[in-house]
Structures are given as structure tokens and as C-alpha cells.
Amino acid sequence: MRQRLFIVLSLSLLIPLLGISQDNNLIKNGATLQKLAGGFAFTEGPTSDKQGNVYFTDQPNNRILKWSTDGQLSTYMEPSGRANGLFIDSKGTLWACADEKTELWKIDKNKKVTVVLKDHAGKQFNGPNDLWVTRNGSVYFTDPFYARPWWEHKTAPQDVQAVYYLSKNGKEPKRVADDLQQPNGIIGTPDGKMLYVADIRASKTYSYQIQKDGSLSNKKLFCDMGSDGMTIDSQGNVYLTNRAGVTAFSPQGEKLLNIPVEEGWTANVCFGGKDHQTLFITASKGLYAIDMNVKGVKP
Numbered sequence: 001m002r003q004r005l006f007i008v009l010s011l012s013l014l015i016p017l018l019g020i021s022q023d024n025n026l027i028k029n030g031a032t033l034q035k036l037a038g039g040f041a042f043t044e045g046p047t048s049d050k051q052g053n054v055y056f057t058d059q060p061n062n063r064i065l066k067w068s069t070d071g072q073l074s075t076y077m078e079p080s081g082r083a084n085g086l087f088i089d090s091k092g093t094l095w096a097c098a099d100e101k102t103e104l105w106k107i108d109k110n111k112k113v114t115v116v117l118k119d120h121a122g123k124q125f126n127g128p129n130d131l132w133v134t135r136n137g138s139v140y141f142t143d144p145f146y147a148r149p150w151w152e153h154k155t156a157p158q159d160v161q162a163v164y165y166l167s168k169n170g171k172e173p174k175r176v177a178d179d180l181q182q183p184n185g186i187i188g189t190p191d192g193k194m195l196y197v198a199d200i201r202a203s204k205t206y207s208y209q210i211q212k213d214g215s216l217s218n219k220k221l222f223c224d225m226g227s228d229g230m231t232i233d234s235q236g237n238v239y240l241t242n243r244a245g246v247t248a249f250s251p252q253g254e255k256l257l258n259i260p261v262e263e264g265w266t267a268n269v270c271f272g273g274k275d276h277q278t279l280f281i282t283a284s285k286g287l288y289a290i291d292m293n294v295k296g297v298k299p
Contacts, residue, residue: 026292044268045267084098116166126157135192138170160175162176181199186230187238189232204225241269261283277293
């Protein structure tokens with residue numbers, strides 16, 4: 001049953017972008033950051049479907065929420081395996097980093113859960129955090145270690161905090177990056193040729209070339225900024241999130257834009273809405289949005 005959970009704040013409560021730094025026209029002229037809903041414990045993992053509906057998690061409350069294109073907020077799935085990062089693939093399947101048992105899930109349109117992965121080399125994951133699914137159905141995900149109060153273990157099960165790759169028809173994940181301190185945000189280009197990974201502890205984000213077998217090569221420093229979550233627009237600009245809010249970089253790593261968000265932490269970001277031209281932001285206890293001149297990449 002669809003259920004309205006929170007009252008959408010009126011337009012009179014729009015947050016002016018007084019602190020914005022902007023050197024281009026990425027943001028729609030006159031647009032301001034709007035707080036759509038609040039009262040969450042901690043929001044994460046936004047992703048949108050082909051229609052532009054946005055799904056995101058309220059991880060401490062163990063639920064996945066949906067913000068529809070007509071501005072309605074509802075609970076999509078509860079409980080949700082303590083889902084963190086989400087991604088909707090080209091077939092409309094919702095993938096989730098299910099943090100409760102450190103698993104990787106697929107959730108079909110009937111909300112049937114398939115546990116895709118639960119361990120590597122016989123040991124459970126540290127805690128899959130964020131993911132990106134290629135157009136052919138292969139998946140990359142980060143596996144940092146953040147001790148959770150619902151876990152019995154207090155130390156990392158894996159010997160490194162790594163990035164993993166699972167091919168479309170594969171059953172065993174492959175480590176493709178194991179030299180990062182704490183990989184977190186991850187996003188790839190629509191053509192499947194480049195992957196961006198944020199090392200949040202090192203305050204760095206790197207780019208990699210994706211090889212035909214899924215392995216990564218030609219690691220390069222993209223920018224001197226870490227990120228919790230990431231997205232990319234149709235022009236190839238990359239959006240990072242952290243305490244500074246949302247910061248956009250050109251494909252060459254040039255800083256283009258910063259959108260401060262009045263929350264303690266900005267966790268993640270995606271494009272959605274009917275035209276995929278609205279930037280949705282999950283930040284601590286709130287869900288935010290701002291209209292853009294650029295579009296996101298449809299699933």
C-alpha cells in the first residue's frame with residue numbers, strides 16, 4: 001500500500017543557494033535547492049528508474065523509499081536488508097548493497113529478493129557499500145569496512161577494502177582494485193569504458209579504464225576529493241558528495257560547481273524526474289532536489 005510518510009515542505013521554504021560556487025550553466029537559471037522531505041535517520045543510495053521515479057534508503061530504519069515523479073513519498077520495501085547503495089539496471093531490476101548480512105542483492109519488480117553474492121574466497125564481505133551496473137548487466141561494487149551496530153563481528157572479514165567486479169553470468173566476484181584505503185563512491189561512464197572510484201579516507205577520486213574482461217587499468221588521479229556517493233550526467237561531468245555538499249567536475253577533473261547542503265553530511269546523488277533533469281540529493285536526515293540544465297543517464 002502506498003503511504004504518504006512526510007509532508008513536503010512548501011515552496012516558501014526553498015533553500016537559497018547563497019553559498020553556491022558556479023562558473024557555468026549546469027544549474028537551471030533561477031533554480032534553488034528544495035528540501036523535499038525530512039525526518040529520516042540517514043538517507044543514502046538514490047537511483048532512478050526509466051520513468052524518473054527515485055528510490056533511496058533510510059538505512060538505520062531498514063527501509064527503501066520511493067519519491068515518485070508526481071511528488072509522492074512512499075515506503076517501497078521494509079525491511080530492506082539494511083540496504084545502503086542502490087542501482088537500477090537497464091532491465092529495471094533494483095540492485096542493493098544489503099548491509100545487514102554484507103550481501104549483494106537483486107530485487108525484481110515484484111520485490112522478490114535474490115542474494116547475488118555474500119562472500120569472497122570463503123569469507124563474508126566487509127560491507128558492500130555502493131555499486132554501478134553496466135548496460136550489459138555486469139556489476140562493480142565497493143567493499144569498505146564501517147563497523148555497524150547490527151553486526152556481531154567488530155573487525156573486517158576481508159584482508160583489504162577493495163573494489164569487486166562480477167560479470168553478467170559470473171558467480172565469483174573478482175577483485176579489480178585492492179590498493180585503496182577505503183573505496184566508497186563508484187560510477188561508470190555510459191559507454192562502459194571508464195570507471196570512477198572514490199577513496200574517501202585518502203580524500204582522492206581515481207579514474208580507471210575498463211578492459212574487455214572487466215579488469216581495470218591505467219589508474220589516474222581524477223581529483224583531490226573523496227566522495228560518499230557519485231553520479232554522472234549526459235555530458236560526462238562527475239558529481240561527488242561529502243561534507244562540502246555536492247561538487248561537480250568536468251571529465252578532465254576540473255571543478256565546475258559546488259552545491260552546499262545544510263546538513264551534517266551529504267551522502268549521495270542521482271538524476272531523476274520525468275525528464276531526468278533534476279538532481280536528487282540524499283543528505284543526513286533529508287531528501288533534496290534542484291533543477292538542472294543537464295540530464296542524467298537513463299538506466
